[in-house]
Structures are given as structure tokens and as C-alpha cells.
Amino acid sequence: MNQFRYLPITEQDRKEMLEVIGVDSTEALFSDVPASVRFKGELDVEEALAEGDLFKFMSQLANKNVNTKETPSFLGAGVYDHYIPSVVNHVISRSEFYTAYTPYQPEISQGELQAIFEFQTMICELTGMDVANSSMYDGPTALAEAALMSAGTTRKKKILVSKAVHPEARAVVQSYATGQHLEVIEVPIKDGCTDLEALEQLVDGETASVLIQYPNFYGHIEPLKEIEALTHQSKKAMLVVSSNPLALGLLTPPGQLGADIVVGDCQPLGIPASFGGPHCGYFATTKKNMRKVPGRLVGQTVDEEGQRGFVLTLQAREQHIRRDKATSNICSNQALNALASSVAMTALGKHGLQEMAHQNLQKAHYAVKLMKEKGLDVKLEAPFFNEFVVYCGRPITEVNRQLLDKGFIGGYDLGRTEPDYKDHMLVAVTEQRSAKEIEAFVDALGGVLHD
Secondary structure: OOOOOOOOOOHHHHHHHHHHHOOOOHHHHOOOOOHHHOOOOOOOOOOOOOHHHHHHHHHHHHOOOOOOOOOOEOOOOOOOOOOOOOHHHHHHOOHHHHOOOOOOOHHHOHHHHHHHHHHHHHHHHHHOOOEEOOOEOOHHHHHHHHHHHHHHHHOOOEEEEEOOOOHHHHHHHHHHHHHOOOEEEEEOEEOOEEOHHHHHHHOOOOEEEEEEEEOOOOOEOOOHHHHHHHHOOOOOOEEEEEEOOOHHHOOOOHHHHOOOEEEEEOOOOOOOOOOOOOOOEEEEEOHHHHHHOOOOEEEEEEOOOOOEEEEEEOOOHHHHHOHHHOOOOOOOOOHHHHHHHHHHHHHHHHHHHHHHHHHHHHHHHHHHHHHHHOOOEEEOOOOEOOEEEEEOOOOHHHHHHHHHHOOOEOOEEHHHOOHHHOOEEEEEOOOOOOHHHHHHHHHHHHHHHHO
């Protein structure tokens, strides 16, 4: 066999393998495939490039991408351009974390287990919940898992999800629910938030859970206290809140407002946008529900000498592959990205996280102030965090193309998923944007729309 790991096989390698198999040629390997269905001739692909030429070619393609390091971005809708402390990459690039697998053997995995335990602890502090798992694939799958858990816990089949929840997350919930034969009903929006009157009419004895986003997809802050009261008017229904963890640096934690499950995506905390992933979902709940939590949990204990240690606890991987008796079908997690979030939260600290959230709030409100002065149609129907909706009166793809020509990444085209929001743009303003960038963006947007 070939002893050079990164080189293709040689003719001698090929010859030796064919001899071992017992055939004379590669053609003979496919003798069972009828000649009439085999491809004849040469594939229409370009000639292979030498390594140096290939590197140049791929670099040229990569340089065509617009990136947030060189171009100010006002695009959010679930993936944001946030500050990432430089220590994050240094820690997660260490081989003991970068190549770590599931820490089944605690005697050789204390570092990985402690990292996960610290992540769980910080998520509990942010959300105001009792227990958090070791992480999930991303925010939408965490929300879907929460919906399944609520159905399993309550033995009810109806899931109510606000239309103010991210449309992609709603689609994932629907996909998960289909396999479990759950009924998903969308609650309409009124004044930028969940319609409370409609919710009150829909919650009944068959409701397993109500799914809310906080802040919601349009940037508005949902009235969780009122929603909690309506949800729990049915004794068994559970309130599931999907929340931006950075926003929880300022907002009242859902756990303090009566949420039963709190989920979300940790991308705002130490994870780069990376053209859409990978991310890291978090999942937190109350102590009474901890044995039904999907994924794995890391617990703190002591060894026989009384020294602090960490172990996987409460449930085993096999619990998730028992077909109809399983609590979930997920038996893995995003440990490396969870570590990135843990390091980011640790580097920022409690005051730093709060300051970062505060800057998002203030800068977004500054942008709105400037837009209103320019006469732009900002749709503010409720308090908001760092995102808001602007009516542009023309196709957003056209607006964003002109903004890009002016040196800006524009907002999200809401009309892509919501027909009622045709020609509306969702704008995100994070702490990364300077006052000059915000002012220049508002001038550019105003110029595009007033042409």
C-alpha cells in the first residue's frame, strides 16, 4: 500500500492492489456493470492544476467573497458580526480540544468535561434556568428538540409557534414534528409581536407548548410575562423561549419570567459567522425536567480522594437510540463551538457581556434616530434590541446591490420568507459598527431609496 499519506497511488500501487484482488485490470472490476450503461469517453472536466496554480486559482475565487472584515455589515437575521476576543481562537486551536471526541472516559477527559461543565453553568446563569445540556447543533434544532421534549413530557400533540419566530427555525420545528406526528399551529403577529388575543384562543388542554423568540425575528422584545400567563392557563402546556444569549446580558432572563425551556444559538458569543455555520445551540430547563433533556449532561462530583472531578451523568448515549422510548435522537454536541462561547464569555466577563449588549442596543437606536431624520420608513411597533425593520418600497435585492456598490453589506430581505413583508429590510446593528459606519450607511441607504 502507498506509504505516502498525501500522495495519490502510483502505478505500482495500483498493480499490487489488483494482484491481491485477483483481477488483471481496473476495467475488470466493473465487468458486472452492463456496457450499455457505462460512461464512454472523457469526462468534461478541466485539466488538473499543479499545486501552486491551484492555490492561486482558489485564492482568486475566495477573494471574490465580500467579508465583514473589509466591508461593514448590517446583515443579521440569526447570524451576526460580533466582537470575538483573540484568546478564543488560541484556546480552541489547542490539539487537546481541537481533536477531542466524546468524553466517555472521565479519567482521561477531565479538561474537556470541565470545559463543557463551565459552558452549562454560564448558560444557566444567562437564562435563569436550573440545568443546561452540553450544547446542541444550533439554535433551530435546539428549538425543535424543545418542542419534542414538551410533547413527550406533557403527552400532548399540539405545538403553538409564533410567526415572529425565525422562519428557518419554524421550518425545522415542522420537520421534526412531522416524524413525531405532532400538530404545529402558527400564532399570528400583531404590532410586530405575537398576537396575544390569538394565542389566548389557541391555547387549550391539548397544547404541549408555546414557542416564542425573545427578541423575536423582527428585533422586537416579546411581552414574556403576559405570554407566560396565557401559556400556563393550560396546566400542562410548557413555555419554550428561543433567545439570543447576548441580549440576555440586558433583558430579564426567561427563567425569571416563568419559561419552562430556554434555547438559542451561541453564535453571537465567540463563534464567527463563517458564511453560515457551524454554530452551537444551547438548551436549558428546570430541575424537574432534567432527566428529559436531549443530548448529554456533564455533572460535578468528587473522586475517592475527595478531589473535584467531572463526569457524564444522568443519561447514556444508548438512551437516545431506543426508537419510540428515546428522549431524543441526538447523542452528540458542538463541544468545540461551546468551548469558543465559554472562552468568549469568560474573557468578556459579566460586565463586559453587559457592556457589549448595551452597545448593540444603543447603536441600533442611534441608527433608527438617523434614519427617521432622513425620512426613512422604520417600522417600530414595540421595544427592540439590535434589529429593526425598514420599508424600502422597492426590491431589497436591488437595494442591497446598490448598497454593496457603496461599500456596505445591507440587511436581510424579509420578502424572501414572508410575503407580507415584501420590500422590507431587516437591519442589524452590532457593537462592531462605529458611529461613522452607521452614519455612512444611513446616508447610503437614504441615497438609494430617494433616487
